[in-house]
Amino acid sequence: MLRELLGKPDGLCHGRGGHMHLFSRPHLAATSGIVGSSVPIGVGFALAARRLRSGSIALAYTGDGAMNQGMLLESLNLAAAWALPLLVVCIDNGWAITTRSEAVTGGDLVDRARAFGWAVERVDGTDVVKVHEQAGDLVGRVRHGRGPAFLYATCPRLDGHFLGDPLIEQSRHLTGDATRKTMGGVISAALKANGGAAGARVASMARMMGTMARARVGPSRDRHGDPMHAAARAMASRAEERQRIDAEVEQEVAAAIEAALAGGEVAHA
Numbered sequence: 001m002l003r004e005l006l007g008k009p010d011g012l013c014h015g016r017g018g019h020m021h022l023f024s025r026p027h028l029a030a031t032s033g034i035v036g037s038s039v040p041i042g043v044g045f046a047l048a049a050r051r052l053r054s055g056s057i058a059l060a061y062t063g064d065g066a067m068n069q070g071m072l073l074e075s076l077n078l079a080a081a082w083a084l085p086l087l088v089v090c091i092d093n094g095w096a097i098t099t100r101s102e103a104v105t106g107g108d109l110v111d112r113a114r115a116f117g118w119a120v121e122r123v124d125g126t127d128v129v130k131v132h133e134q135a136g137d138l139v140g141r142v143r144h145g146r147g148p149a150f151l152y153a154t155c156p157r158l159d160g161h162f163l164g165d166p167l168i169e170q171s172r173h174l175t176g177d178a179t180r181k182t183m184g185g186v187i188s189a190a191l192k193a194n195g196g197a198a199g200a201r202v203a204s205m206a207r208m209m210g211t212m213a214r215a216r217v218g219p220s221r222d223r224h225g226d227p228m229h230a231a232a233r234a235m236a237s238r239a240e241e242r243q244r245i246d247a248e249v250e251q252e253v254a255a256a257i258e259a260a261l262a263g264g265e266v267a268h269a
């Protein structure tokens, strides 16, 4: 996945999907750039889980902005009507790109999920241990066939939506304390003994950082390390593909015309 994020040819989707479009068949995992689509996709995964892999559940993450998508609301209904094994985690950071969510959202999102018949819980999304515990409770519930569950996690947005986002400066200013609080929570959770020895946890964080550093450089240190080159490669191979398809279509059309001429159909026309 890290290599995909860097646009590498040996990334999860050959460096073509980028961070928004990740798919893994062996892990039964998918992401999409279509805002709100994670929940309908989650409903599909949950249906498959119930039919094909009894005892497993589907997990979907969504944002607060996405919660106003029509297809997502239909999915909340269907998942409840069919009592599907689906856990949705809604991460509410108060923003949908540059729109304050409160300006476009009616009512309360937890009440909304509850109204569809979902089991719901609210959690402080910056408290990693609480998220782990409450998610664990809901996973158990969903796994035991008691229908879908909704975990609503509030957290600050630590950065702008994208690198050129003019809100970057503003949100940095707004969330200075929040950043410290969140990172403090993440670090103390990583060091808590109940999830394994502190030493093992620090070692695992170090391993993860090492993997990221290696993925960034890449074994060959060639120009494929640059995501811009990856994008250019993808464009070039798409152009080749288009040429191939055009040529095939031309051939088929020519063959069809010839066949029609031979059969006298064109003369009739």
Ligand SMILES: Cc1ncc(C[n+]2csc(CCOP(=O)(O)OP(=O)(O)O)c2C)c(N)n1
Pocket: 033, 034, 035, 036, 062, 063, 064, 065, 066, 067, 093, 095, 096, 097, 161
């Ligand atoms: C169907 C669709 N509409 C609009 C967009 C553009 N868009 C990308 S992110 C985003 C806001 C999403 O807000 P939220 O769900 O709160 O997620 P967050 O920004 O917190 O990650 C929008 C509108 C999109 N990708 N897909």
